[in-house]
Amino acid sequence: MTPHEVRTREFAARRRGVDLDEVRDFQARVADELAMLNETVRLLSQENDRIRRALRDWQTMHARRCSSAQEQDRNAGHW
Numbered sequence: 001m002t003p004h005e006v007r008t009r010e011f012a013a014r015r016r017g018v019d020l021d022e023v024r025d026f027q028a029r030v031a032d033e034l035a036m037l038n039e040t041v042r043l044l045s046q047e048n049d050r051i052r053r054a055l056r057d058w059q060t061m062h063a064r065r066c067s068s069a070q071e072q073d074r075n076a077g078h079w
Helices: 003-008 020-074
Strands: none
Touching: 003 020
C-alpha cells in the first residue's frame, strides 16, 4: 500500500456516516507515517547492502591472508 493509495481512498456513504474531515485527517496522518516508514526501509536496505559488501570484501581479504600464511607454513619445512 502506498501513501497515495491511503490519501485517495474513497469510502461509500452510509446512513449514519462519519465525519469526512476526520477521515481525511486520519488518512493524511497514516499516509505520512507510511511514507516515512518506506523511506526508513529504503535507507536501511541501502545500509544493509553496504555492510554486506564490506563483510564480503573482508572475508575475501581474510581468506587470502589465511591461504597465504598456510602456503608459507608448508614451504618452511627443513628439507
